[in-house]
Amino acid sequence: MGPLRPYDGRVTENPSSSLPRPASASPSVDADHGTRVASMFDGIAGRYDLMNAVMTWGQEPRLVRRTVERANIPAGARVLDLATGTGDLALEILRRHPDAQVVGADFAPEMMAVGKEREGGDRVEWVEADALDLPFADEEFDAVTHGYLLRNVADIPAALAEQFRVLRPGGWVAALETSPAPDNIIKPFSSFYIHRVMPRLARLIADRPEAYEYLSSSTQAFRSPEEVAGLFADAGFVDVGHELFMFGTLAVHWAMKPVV
Numbered sequence: 365m366g367p368l369r370p371y372d373g374r375v376t377e378n379p380s381s382s383l384p385r386p387a388s389a390s391p392s393v394d395a396d397h398g399t400r401v402a403s404m405f406d407g408i409a410g411r412y413d414l415m416n417a418v419m420t421w422g423q424e425p426r427l428v429r430r431t432v433e434r435a436n437i438p439a440g441a442r443v444l445d446l447a448t449g450t451g452d453l454a455l456e457i458l459r460r461h462p463d464a465q466v467v468g469a470d471f472a473p474e475m476m477a478v479g480k481e482r483e484g485g486d487r488v489e490w491v492e493a494d495a496l497d498l499p500f501a502d503e504e505f506d507a508v509t510h511g512y513l514l515r516n517v518a519d520i521p522a523a524l525a526e527q528f529r530v531l532r533p534g535g536w537v538a539a540l541e542t543s544p545a546p547d548n549i550i551k552p553f554s555s556f557y558i559h560r561v562m563p564r565l566a567r568l569i570a571d572r573p574e575a576y577e578y579l580s581s582s583t584q585a586f587r588s589p590e591e592v593a594g595l596f597a598d599a600g601f602v603d604v605g606h607e608l609f610m611f612g613t614l615a616v617h618w619a620m621k622p623v624v
């Protein structure tokens with residue numbers, strides 16, 4: 365990635381790129397992975413919000429509200445929303461906590477350019493940053509949130525270590541993530557939806573349907589909620605928990621940085 369800098373709202377030309385592989389379970393870091401993920405999201409920024417609403421069957425606002433609740437944001441908090449994209453979580457934090465200072469950080473500037481134009485977008489501090497190497501001080505934030513970050517990073521433990529570092533002791537992280545369809549009676553239907561319906565919807569709405577084919581494959585390839593909880597615990601977090609939504613295909617995770 366290029367040098368980190370505060371995001372100034374400038375929209376740049378999309379570099380063309382091949383699509384990334386879904387983040388693997390391997391701890392090794394793929395140096396190109398981040399560049400390709402950022403480029404992919406920049407390429408779909410203008411259609412992202414519509415696609416997101418369609419793919420979550422209109423449930424996204426409820427999931428975002430639940431994630432913000434789980435972050436236990438105190439009065440007057442400084443909050444980091446990582447992988448903020450077009451700012452769904454950042455803007456919800458400000459709606460519920462008007463006294464909060466919210467930093468929205470992402471490495472795809474065109475996603476943030478869309479967010480900046482949304483209502484309340486001028487109250488978010490937008491920062492271009494890689495979640496694997498955050499440009500923030502130790503213990504700078506009272507809470508951290510992120511939506512759909514972990515399945516996109518090449519090194520989940522490194523991402524969680526950075527969150528642990530920038531969070532103050534006693535602060536909470538809350539994350540919205542996709543989850544592999546559980547092995548139950550609805551699995552054939554959810555798999556059909558993820559593999560067949562999602563890419564076709566993408567073809568109707570987005571001009572880069574292959575990007576959503578990547579999203580559906582990364583949804584299936586992503587780790588189970590129990591594994592994600594284990595990774596939070598390995599990073600040093602305590603009081604780790606999660607709840608499932610939409611027949612187990614979406615999860616809200618939460619965890620606290622211990623006080624001592």
Ligand SMILES: C[S@@+](CC[C@H](N)C(=O)[O-])C[C@H]1O[C@@H](n2cnc3c(N)ncnc32)[C@H](O)[C@@H]1O
Binds near residue numbers: 401416452469510516
């Ligand atoms: C699916 S979008 C989610 C956006 C928003 N959080 C939401 O809930 O709608 C994933 C976002 O993660 C960002 N992202 C992925 N990996 C990242 C990384 N290593 N550092 C910063 N942003 C990252 C992408 O650029 C993209 O904007």
